[in-house]
Amino acid sequence: MATQQSTSANPKVNYKYRRKKAKQEMRQHVTSFALMIFMTLIAFIAVMAGFDKIYVYPILLVLAAMQVVLQLYYFMHMSHKGHGTVALFLYSGVLVAFITVLTFVTIVWW
Amino acid sequence: MKNGLKKWRLLSLFTALAFILSGCGEPFVSALQPAGEVARQQYNLMILSAVIMVVVIIVVAIVYIIAITKFRRSKIGEDVIPKQVEGSHTLEIMWTVIPIILVLVLAVPTVYVTFALADQAEMEEVDEEGNRTALVIDVRANLYWWEFAYPDQGIVTAQDLVVPTDQNVYFNVIGHDVKHSFWIPAVGGKIDTNVENVNTFYLNFDSEAAENVDNLFYGKCAELCGPSHALMDFKVQTMSGDEFEEWVTAMQEVAEEEQQPENELQARGQEVYQDQGCIGCHAVDPTQQIGSSTGPNLTTFGERSYVAGILDNRDPDLSQEDNIKDWIRNSDSLKPGNKMPVYNEDDLSDEDLDALTEYLMSLKVFSE
Amino acid sequence: MDTQEKFTSRTWPESPEKTTLEGKNKFLGFWLFLGGETVLFASLFATYLALKDKVPGSDHYLAIDMYELPLVFIMTMLLLTSSLTSVYAMYHMKNYNFQKMKIWLVVTIGLGLAFLGFEIYEFYHYVHEYEHTFTSSAFGSAFYTLVGFHGAHVVVGLGWFILLLIRNTNRGLNLYNAPKFFVASLYWHFIDVVWVFIFTVVYLMGMVG
Amino acid sequence: MSTVAQKKGFLAVLWDYLTTVDHKKIAILYLTSGGFFFLVGGIEAMIIRIQLAVPDNNFVSAGLYNELLTMHGTTMIFLAAMPLLFGFMNAIVPLQIGARDVAFPFLNSLGFWLFFFGGVFLNLSWFLGGAPDAGWTSYASLSIASEGHGIDFYVLGLQISGAGTLISGINFLVTIINMRAPGMTYMRMPLFTWSTFVASALILFAFPPLTVGLFLMMFDRMFGANFFDASMGGNTIIWEHLFWIFGHPEVYILILPAFGIFSEIFATFSRKRLFGYAAMVFATVLIGFLGFMVWAHHMFTVGLGPTANAIFAVATMAIAVPTGVKIFNWMLTMWGGSISFTTPMLYAVAFIPSFTAGGVTGVMLASAAADYQYHDTYFVVAHFHYVIIGGVVLGLLAGTHFYWPKMFGTMLNEFLGKITFWLFLIGFHATFFIQHFLGLMGMPRRIWKFLPGQGLDMPNLISTVGAFFMAVAVIVLLVNIVITQVKNVRVGNDPWGDGRTLEWAIPSPPPFYNFKQLPLVRGLDPYWIEKMEGNTKMTPAEPLSDIHMPNNSFIPFVMSLGLFIAAFGAMYQVSWRASEGESFVWALPVLIIGMLITIGAMAVRSLKDDHGYHIHKEDLLDDEEGGRE
Ligand code: HEA
Numbered sequence A: 001m002a003t004q005q006s007t008s009a010n011p012k013v014n015y016k017y018r019r020k021k022a023k024q025e026m027r028q029h030v031t032s033f034a035l036m037i038f039m040t041l042i043a044f045i046a047v048m049a050g051f052d053k054i055y056v057y058p059i060l061l062v063l064a065a066m067q068v069v070l071q072l073y074y075f076m077h078m079s080h081k082g083h084g085t086v087a088l089f090l091y092s093g094v095l096v097a098f099i100t101v102l103t104f105v106t107i108v109w110w
Numbered sequence B: 001m002k003n004g005l006k007k008w009r010l011l012s013l014f015t016a017l018a019f020i021l022s023g024c025g026e027p028f029v030s031a032l033q034p035a036g037e038v039a040r041q042q043y044n045l046m047i048l049s050a051v052i053m054v055v056v057i058i059v060v061a062i063v064y065i066i067a068i069t070k071f072r073r074s075k076i077g078e079d080v081i082p083k084q085v086e087g088s089h090t091l092e093i094m095w096t097v098i099p100i101i102l103v104l105v106l107a108v109p110t111v112y113v114t115f116a117l118a119d120q121a122e123m124e125e126v127d128e129e130g131n132r133t134a135l136v137i138d139v140r141a142n143l144y145w146w147e148f149a150y151p152d153q154g155i156v157t158a159q160d161l162v163v164p165t166d167q168n169v170y171f172n173v174i175g176h177d178v179k180h181s182f183w184i185p186a187v188g189g190k191i192d193t194n195v196e197n198v199n200t201f202y203l204n205f206d207s208e209a210a211e212n213v214d215n216l217f218y219g220k221c222a223e224l225c226g227p228s229h230a231l232m233d234f235k236v237q238t239m240s241g242d243e244f245e246e247w248v249t250a251m252q253e254v255a256e257e258e259q260q261p262e263n264e265l266q267a268r269g270q271e272v273y274q275d276q277g278c279i280g281c282h283a284v285d286p287t288q289q290i291g292s293s294t295g296p297n298l299t300t301f302g303e304r305s306y307v308a309g310i311l312d313n314r315d316p317d318l319s320q321e322d323n324i325k326d327w328i329r330n331s332d333s334l335k336p337g338n339k340m341p342v343y344n345e346d347d348l349s350d351e352d353l354d355a356l357t358e359y360l361m362s363l364k365v366f367s368e
Numbered sequence C: 001m002d003t004q005e006k007f008t009s010r011t012w013p014e015s016p017e018k019t020t021l022e023g024k025n026k027f028l029g030f031w032l033f034l035g036g037e038t039v040l041f042a043s044l045f046a047t048y049l050a051l052k053d054k055v056p057g058s059d060h061y062l063a064i065d066m067y068e069l070p071l072v073f074i075m076t077m078l079l080l081t082s083s084l085t086s087v088y089a090m091y092h093m094k095n096y097n098f099q100k101m102k103i104w105l106v107v108t109i110g111l112g113l114a115f116l117g118f119e120i121y122e123f124y125h126y127v128h129e130y131e132h133t134f135t136s137s138a139f140g141s142a143f144y145t146l147v148g149f150h151g152a153h154v155v156v157g158l159g160w161f162i163l164l165l166i167r168n169t170n171r172g173l174n175l176y177n178a179p180k181f182f183v184a185s186l187y188w189h190f191i192d193v194v195w196v197f198i199f200t201v202v203y204l205m206g207m208v209g
Numbered sequence D: 001m002s003t004v005a006q007k008k009g010f011l012a013v014l015w016d017y018l019t020t021v022d023h024k025k026i027a028i029l030y031l032t033s034g035g036f037f038f039l040v041g042g043i044e045a046m047i048i049r050i051q052l053a054v055p056d057n058n059f060v061s062a063g064l065y066n067e068l069l070t071m072h073g074t075t076m077i078f079l080a081a082m083p084l085l086f087g088f089m090n091a092i093v094p095l096q097i098g099a100r101d102v103a104f105p106f107l108n109s110l111g112f113w114l115f116f117f118g119g120v121f122l123n124l125s126w127f128l129g130g131a132p133d134a135g136w137t138s139y140a141s142l143s144i145a146s147e148g149h150g151i152d153f154y155v156l157g158l159q160i161s162g163a164g165t166l167i168s169g170i171n172f173l174v175t176i177i178n179m180r181a182p183g184m185t186y187m188r189m190p191l192f193t194w195s196t197f198v199a200s201a202l203i204l205f206a207f208p209p210l211t212v213g214l215f216l217m218m219f220d221r222m223f224g225a226n227f228f229d230a231s232m233g234g235n236t237i238i239w240e241h242l243f244w245i246f247g248h249p250e251v252y253i254l255i256l257p258a259f260g261i262f263s264e265i266f267a268t269f270s271r272k273r274l275f276g277y278a279a280m281v282f283a284t285v286l287i288g289f290l291g292f293m294v295w296a297h298h299m300f301t302v303g304l305g306p307t308a309n310a311i312f313a314v315a316t317m318a319i320a321v322p323t324g325v326k327i328f329n330w331m332l333t334m335w336g337g338s339i340s341f342t343t344p345m346l347y348a349v350a351f352i353p354s355f356t357a358g359g360v361t362g363v364m365l366a367s368a369a370a371d372y373q374y375h376d377t378y379f380v381v382a383h384f385h386y387v388i389i390g391g392v393v394l395g396l397l398a399g400t401h402f403y404w405p406k407m408f409g410t411m412l413n414e415f416l417g418k419i420t421f422w423l424f425l426i427g428f429h430a431t432f433f434i435q436h437f438l439g440l441m442g443m444p445r446r447i448w449k450f451l452p453g454q455g456l457d458m459p460n461l462i463s464t465v466g467a468f469f470m471a472v473a474v475i476v477l478l479v480n481i482v483i484t485q486v487k488n489v490r491v492g493n494d495p496w497g498d499g500r501t502l503e504w505a506i507p508s509p510p511p512f513y514n515f516k517q518l519p520l521v522r523g524l525d526p527y528w529i530e531k532m533e534g535n536t537k538m539t540p541a542e543p544l545s546d547i548h549m550p551n552n553s554f555i556p557f558v559m560s561l562g563l564f565i566a567a568f569g570a571m572y573q574v575s576w577r578a579s580e581g582e583s584f585v586w587a588l589p590v591l592i593i594g595m596l597i598t599i600g601a602m603a604v605r606s607l608k609d610d611h612g613y614h615i616h617k618e619d620l621l622d623d624e625e626g627g628r629e
């Protein structure tokens, strides 16, 4: 069954171009890594600085969400083509996850 | 005209349904014969939803019966190839919108009643002296028995809940060992007695309905709690507000005056009660061990309608005496898994049992 | 075409992980699994949040008394960096550079091991300094379960990488094992995603109060 | 490997089934073991009904009764209904989408064996000191307090079989997404495939909360954690939420595939395209989606507060709308069609009013304030048996008759089939209709006995009599199966004559590679389209060429066996529960050995390449008959 798909839709002449693209992408990855480190730092600093939690909580959560987006879309390549189904299921999971956490912090008391 | 006819039909459906249902069950346990405001609101909701459901079923039944009678192959012919219809937008919109409307008709009163029954503002009200005006009862569910404490009155009872009629009674419920659920079917829906938190709700006992059932409703545990879950029954004695005040006073007084045995047998029984250690679990003073006893408080034991919630003292074939003895000798087989030790002849001679029974039957507070 | 066919860096397909049907299936199936894992961790987070600081007596330490941010910061850096190194490994995989891929994977494993070491130290510290154990309170159970599940994922991820390396060192890349490497690296990133929430929700928010 | 039919010895057949990765054989495995567990659960139900036939009965003891009711619910849901549905999914879905197998044949086998060993483990509790006794919902305070190992069996058994279910769910998803034949777009997939797809998605998101809940309970009971111990800060409501976040989607995991089976049957035996196909697909997806928003309707009386109760009440009622769309579309499929009342069709026809009755009582339950009265009474028991038996079990029985020829190549006897049908239908309504009233009259559920004098005697007796009708019906079905297999009259590819979907285009049973050449799909109901154009076969979408097949493997069996062994170790190492005074020195080693077996098997799997094999073109040409093994 493995043989049904042909190996390379891209002809091999594209080799140079592919290499370049990959390099570029790798540079992007390094940038997103730098961003992640930066956001982590901000998060830790925000906590160390001792602001009130109504300010710190949202900042922390937004930073975490942004980091995760970077992980998913760059490190895990969800920005590439052919991830439609993946995104559908991942976001369904995120939705269920969100509802679960929401109920546990609201209607499970004490 | 047509509209009026429809209304009339719907109304008659309502009454017919209510009539049929009210024929069901015994008035002291049946949710179909509501005996209080709370149960009545819930009952109305039940009838409303049942009517909607009957309408749904009738509509479905009509389409259904026509479809399966008109389009049988035996009628149409063996070789007919029906038209391959894809669907119909009009129809589909119709059977989306109509159910939405029906659901809304049910949803609005549901939300309303749900909030109404959760309204406990009255519980906070106090009179000039800062005393709470509403009656509050703390219910503590234990493996197979119920404790009812009246915190504002400083008294406690078990197995037989005593309440005044025609006023809201507020309940704080908690489970002592595992989770149970507190349910008096005729008077209102249940509420769980969780182990980690107190739940609060109210009921209202209707005096007329109460008279109908000789002032005795059945209550049950509605959450699986172990082998004898089925037998974790309790009874509700209702009385008028004034009578209830008297009852409370009588209860409070028992604590003050030393109860004197009336005869020798009772005196002997009282001794047995002490010696056998019954007193360790079962207080006979309604102001003692509130919320901490390991067994039901027996102050009013002689007045109870049932022994252990399940042996009927009003049963013509068996006397209260028989029930008590049966329980003490066979508690384990009568209520499997309960926490009370079994007393056989070696632990407790027949004579002692007679005396003990006599003593227990004498534990009365409020009977003339 | 054979899955064991030898390639050159020129004939190597652009998305080796998704070139065969098996690879495609594995790729999708694994992503779906990660969708399920999301819910799994959500349940653990939710449980932790419901039980945070729920202790039987006032002599028990609470989150704010215990957590040590510098330690957590180091652990975060280690895991974030290991995410980048595994990206490097995949970069070389796509370039058909097996040697470099292996090197970066080894680096990743090293960082993961360091992370684990710190985590073990951290747990040890809580147990001995604060008597905060798995059985000491509901809070303890929830904390160690959540963070421990993540730790277990790290262990599995490391074991997976190691097994793949051992098995394939002498074989080089082909279309049979490329999806396996790819999927393992997805798993590694997911572990990092979970950690982002752990350091945010458990440690940082725990320290804020 | 020869495809010529040959007689094999018993051991060879056994080995074949132990190692098979063929979805059709795995389907048969699911069907037999699910069927077996259905009988077990049914016998438990019969004992329950006998105990409740008369007031104050002592046919079984209180403790035993609780074990019976727990095992009845657990067995029926996890070990009977779901596996039976998996059986049909395995047998039919790959054929319906024109695939040669599922996406992960190895995992398919692993999923089955995990389920099987989990189920066996759970049921061994009967012989090893007592079954679980805290209800199938196993609410935390009681299940933590429960003595003995019953609950441990529940926790570990479900954990193992749950892992199998999750694996199978992912497998079906990938199969349906990636393995469709050329031309089989999403909106041309048969409804059974669609409902399998949605149900699998529900499995993917609903099982992890159960897994977590079971882990927490396992940690509490076996490793001293305190999640549910209120005195240590724990909270039992967490279990209730986790269980129902799983539990409610679970009921749709059960009903959606049954809906799928019925959709196929209505279209087939009305000789008509499914009415409103697109709406049906949309409704299925919507039901699946809403299924995650409503779980707290099982917890109305817990004390979540009126806001939560109101939100969940309204959300629950919303599910009536898409379900109604389906009911009406099925009726309109029959409308204007040419209905032939075969046994499967009888079940389908009976399903509509039965399920509607059960569904509308569900909406009544959703009315939160009224549910304070219904909750934990026989009204609820009546509701869910109406939806489960009136929906799922009727669906399974219909599927059994409908797909039997495709799976086994023989037709079940129609006359006996109809006898089963009528007995079962009558018995079902007799048993459960009256239970609505029992509940309203004040009979709580899960009670070992009821006392006389509360007006409950007669209705309970009627209910018990009804259950006996069902039992007889099941026995007739068993007889039918035996007779059919003994007679062994073979049938062709489209035995019902009105087949519409791809599975009817190939021999019954299909050859082990399913399709010699993958078919070209030109629309909804592809085989019907070809038939209407006078073709007897599907147009192939590819030239005849070698077919790649996976190898059989014994590893899934070993991996599951390892977990099975480890579970015993995990359970008996709790000697620290000193109160029981038991101590098993062998427990920890057994736990370790079991885990090593599993991990070892996994390592073998990943270290040893398995590239499968090819069937050569020439052999395929020879294999005219389609060769059954
Ligand atoms: C296959 C299984 C299955 C299915 C399909 C359903 C379907 C539904 N269920 Fe049920 N349910 C169970 C299995 C199932 N349930 C089980 C096992 C329990 C008990 C668990 C336990 O405690 O042990 C339970 C318990 C249960 C409760 C909790 C009761 C309690 O414990 O107090 C509730 C409450 O809301 C509920 C509601 C519903 C609703 C609204 C639907 C809806 O999906 C029904 C929708 C269908 C229809 C409504 C009919 C067709 C529609 C029309 C013809 C359109 C027009 C209709 C209207 C306008 C109303 N169910």
Ligand code: HEA
Residues within 6 Å of the ligand: D038, D039, D041, D042, D043, D045, D046, D048, D049, D069, D070, D072, D073, D074, D076, D077, D080, D081, D134, D135, D136, D137, D381, D385, D388, D389, D392, D393, D431, D445, D446, D447, D448, D467, D470, D471, D472, D474, D475, D478
């Ligand atoms: C798929 C799910 C499913 C199915 C099919 C059934 C089927 C049946 N169930 Fe139920 N049931 C549940 C799921 C299911 N059930 C659940 C989840 C609970 C809740 C448990 C809990 O509270 O925790 C429950 C609870 C439950 C109760 C309530 C117990 C209580 O609360 O105390 C009752 C009582 O009447 C009952 C009865 C029945 C009956 C009579 C059948 C019948 O339809 C059974 C029909 C089958 C047979 C009769 C089998 C016949 C077999 C033979 C005749 C043997 C032949 C043998 C050989 C040849 C070896 N079930």
Ligand SMILES: [Cu+2]
Residues within 6 Å of the ligand: D247, D248, D251, D294, D295, D297, D298
């Ligand atoms: Cu539900």
